[in-house]
Amino acid sequence: MAPKSCSLLGSDRKETALHLKLESYVPLSEPERAYISQLVDRAEVVRPRIDIIHQGEQFASAHVLLSGWAIRHKALPDGRRQVVNFVIPGDFIGLYAHLFEIADHTVTTLTGATTAAVEIDRIVEIFKRFPRLAAALAWSSAREESIIAERLLSLGRRTAFERMAHLLAELLRRLQVVQLAYKGQFILPVTQETLADALGLSLVHVNRTLRRLREAGLIDIDGQKLMVNDAASLADAGKFDEMYLHHSGLSRRLQKKLAPA
Amino acid sequence: MAPKSCSLLGSDRKETALHLKLESYVPLSEPERAYISQLVDRAEVVRPRIDIIHQGEQFASAHVLLSGWAIRHKALPDGRRQVVNFVIPGDFIGLYAHLFEIADHTVTTLTGATTAAVEIDRIVEIFKRFPRLAAALAWSSAREESIIAERLLSLGRRTAFERMAHLLAELLRRLQVVQLAYKGQFILPVTQETLADALGLSLVHVNRTLRRLREAGLIDIDGQKLMVNDAASLADAGKFDEMYLHHSGLSRRLQKKLAPA
DNA sequence: CGAAAAGTTGATCTACATCAACGTGCGTGG
DNA sequence: CCACGCACGTTGATGTAGATCAACTTTTCG
Known part of the structure; x- marks a missing residue:
């Protein structure tokens, strides 16, 4: 490049x-x-x-x-x-x-x-x-749907702890792609109330869950700065498998059809 | 057929x-x-x-x-x-x-x-x-996403009772469009276990929730046949507002651009 | 007709909600 | 510049919706 x-x-x-x-x-x-x-x-x-x-x-x-x-x-x-x-x-x-x-x-x-x-x-x-x-635009829309479907799996079947870990792992990964995360560190300009509304939890429980994540050594929080100490452990805790983010590139079917002009 | x-x-x-x-x-x-x-x-x-x-x-x-x-x-x-x-x-x-x-x-x-x-x-x-x-195809995909997003709202913020009522109201409405429901009646070929997996609940609780819906007179069940006695009450119980299904037709913006050939 | 799948119901448990109180940082207006 | 208000975070006590465990019935189907 x-x-x-x-x-x-x-x-x-x-x-x-x-x-x-x-x-x-x-x-x-x-x-x-x-x-x-x-x-x-x-x-x-x-x-x-x-x-x-x-x-x-x-x-x-x-x-x-x-x-x-x-x-x-x-x-x-x-x-x-x-x-x-x-x-x-x-x-x-x-x-x-x-x-x-x-x-x-x-x-x-x-x-x-x-x-x-x-x-x-x-x-x-x-x-x-x-x-x-x-195709890239359509991919972007399709990926949005995938993300929502994965969130549905979180709300339906993951525990509060897993949900939070999963969300943070996902955000880290998405932010890395657009270069807004460095070494597992990123700014999370989101109140605990908003996190609660994203995870289907109460504000209080979000607070406690974040504390548990901190105590488990998975993350550190300093104001809005969030540090993921070990992305793999966090992913593990949240059963996060980034496959659904589909960063792996255009499917082969389409590659043939859309050879660069 | x-x-x-x-x-x-x-x-x-x-x-x-x-x-x-x-x-x-x-x-x-x-x-x-x-x-x-x-x-x-x-x-x-x-x-x-x-x-x-x-x-x-x-x-x-x-x-x-x-x-x-x-x-x-x-x-x-x-x-x-x-x-x-x-x-x-x-x-x-x-x-x-x-x-x-x-x-x-x-x-x-x-x-x-x-x-x-x-x-x-x-x-x-x-x-x-x-x-x-x-445009109709894109609409279909967009609507799929809307449905999932609404389901996310269900799992995150609706009670079990509301969730079930909402799901049944949605299915009724979707089936009506393709003429698979008549007078609030349709075949629901879905086990309670599958309902549980759709609503983020346990099998047992699904069973009890269905009973409550029956006892409230909102539905009747006979095998796989489901009867919605009063669609409005069921919608009400589930905070179901069909707006998100977007059956209301193409947006005006697009109508101009896509005048029939 | 027998076995497995599906549905039902009671007893008990628990993850998370709710209620309540207090701490802390910060923007703003007196 | 201080103080007051307010948004945000934290923590303990208590309540509850829904999970889990267990047993039994009914239906389906090979």
Whole structure:
């Protein structure tokens, strides 16, 4: 991988989280990289605790999260809440939901963030002009579903301890791909209440479970900084098998069909 | 089932579950209907308890379920199991997973079933030639995700009673769309153990929860026949709001772009 | 017709929820 | 600059939804 200048938009290789993430699936050609760069060109700044998409309402357009964290969550009429997934840089917001008249979930920023709107015409264009990129987009959606399905397994069949370990192992792995984790260390800008809503637990029990993980020597916490002492042990404790994240690359079936242009 | 011959494109309307399901989203033109009919032409018979896709293995091709029931499930190494979703006629199997080298879940038939293989070239062809059908396919995948996300809310935040009521209300609604429920009555070819694995409960508690639903007069059970006495009350008990099933049709954004050919 | 699968029910246990109280850091407004 | 409020974290005491264990009945099916 010799970084060259990228004609279309001048200057040198842009390594946004989206590039990094998609490249964990397919290697991108220069034109593909350039198209992604351009897609992501106009960033909007979003403050913390802002709803980007709101459950039950129509919404304007899909986004890519360029920096910061958000959560995708659903609420019951009486206020009980479930965090469906964490949205980290490189992830899409409401790409799918574009197909629906109204959103069935809310996406809220946890931190200050930057996003780029992705109009539907861009998506259509990608499917027409960049089949391999289209596959990467579809992969991204499919992976989102895989993550949710795995979370379902957590809530249904893992203990609180396992759930927490699994979630942290997953986040570590996802953050590594977009270079937001170093040596098992990352910033987790998530309150224990939000963790509770993600894991289907009570706030109090989340606190105790985190303590148990600390006491077991699996993690250390310093404010929002989380240190995973031994990724393998943590994965073990959470029965985490990263297979479902599908970082292993495009299936062979498709490789033939999508040989680089 | 009394389907008649389908001259490749001519003759009379075939009403397979897939047609019915996709039409709950977009009305289909004749060429679109015909293409779907042809897609689904060569049916394979599958016996009960057969794995169509197996977790951790490669698999040959995607399928549409034409008749019968299946489950999509994941297992932990120690055997704990989570049913991610029920697969009913008109649903796709492994459409997405095509993008991955290996499957992260298993799909197993519950009953005798018929399926039709869908080669990837067909999908590509649809995206090229039938944009509205392509949108319907994408919708179908997006809806699958919505269903799983809603199930996540169930496991995380609904009580056992609510979960069961919600699941039954959902199944009723989905079966109605493909005309497999009449007046709140449908066949539920699912053991209590499988229900337990779908709802994250124990077998015993599922049994008791079903009893409570019966005692509350919400349902009646006779073998595999399930009768919902009052869909509204059941929905209420399960905090079921069918919005997430997105039967309400294509979003306006897309309607403009995909005006019938 | 016999055996296995599926369903039912009671007794007991426990993982996690709920309730309650207190500590701690920090942003803001007086 | 302090203090007050508030969001967030921590910990103990107690309650409970649902798990587990065990036994039995009914249905299904080879």
